[in-house]
Amino acid sequence: MTDPSIDPRTAWRTELPVLMGSRVTLREPRSQDVASLSMLFRAGEAGLFGVDEPLNDFSVLQYIERALAERVAGRGFTYAVTLTTRRELVGLVQVRQLDLSFEAAEWTALLAPEVRGTGVFLEVARLAGSVAFDAVGVHRLEARVLLHNGRANGALRKLGAVQEGLLRRAHRQEGRYFDQVLWSILREDWDGHWPSATDRVH
Numbered sequence: 001m002t003d004p005s006i007d008p009r010t011a012w013r014t015e016l017p018v019l020m021g022s023r024v025t026l027r028e029p030r031s032q033d034v035a036s037l038s039m040l041f042r043a044g045e046a047g048l049f050g051v052d053e054p055l056n057d058f059s060v061l062q063y064i065e066r067a068l069a070e071r072v073a074g075r076g077f078t079y080a081v082t083l084t085t086r087r088e089l090v091g092l093v094q095v096r097q098l099d100l101s102f103e104a105a106e107w108t109a110l111l112a113p114e115v116r117g118t119g120v121f122l123e124v125a126r127l128a129g130s131v132a133f134d135a136v137g138v139h140r141l142e143a144r145v146l147l148h149n150g151r152a153n154g155a156l157r158k159l160g161a162v163q164e165g166l167l168r169r170a171h172r173q174e175g176r177y178f179d180q181v182l183w184s185i186l187r188e189d190w191d192g193h194w195p196s197a198t199d200r201v202h
Helices: 031-043 057-073 120-136 150-159 187-193
Strands: 024-027 076-083 089-097 104-111 140-146 162-173 176-186
Touching (some): 031 057, 031 089, 089 120, 104 120, 120 140, 120 187, 140 162
Antiparallel strands (some): 024 076, 076 089, 089 104, 162 176
16 A cells, blocks of 8 residues: 555655566666676766776775665666566666756666667666656656667657757767767657556566
8 A cells, every 4th residue: 555645756765666567677776786787887888877987896886876875865766677587687777867856857778788779778768767757757858879879869769759959079988079969758758659657666
């Protein structure tokens, strides 16, 4: 039974719900994930998640603790992505506020190379996006993606996001600067595309 004294708009700050899809399960990262997250960050872009170099167990553990603290403070939430069948950690998705009211937010996702292009991203995005729009009350969700990442840009288009512009030389990676594409999706866009993930909360 739901506690009537708990505001449903802030319940996620007390406990982040576990979300289950057909292929993936989303849950909050925990200290036991350090080794798996280290491998994931080495295969992707740790800097997008604010993980300090050099990348080691301590810096990854700090990231996990920071993600928990940001959720409790109501500044954002982070999900570890695991394969439902094997419980293997294959990704990470975070949503962080862009304004004090949390009506505008930015999300970032990172998937292991072996699940990219398999449709996993769309399922992850639908689950995490439903938490942002339904549980948190986000009105506008933004994403910044490297211009040359055709797969990620195509996935956001399939999700129903709108390309708003080009951010010139906005991302630094390995000493070089790259262009990023700015995408957005509004609550009314989302409601028209996807059903709520409430029935997948456990």
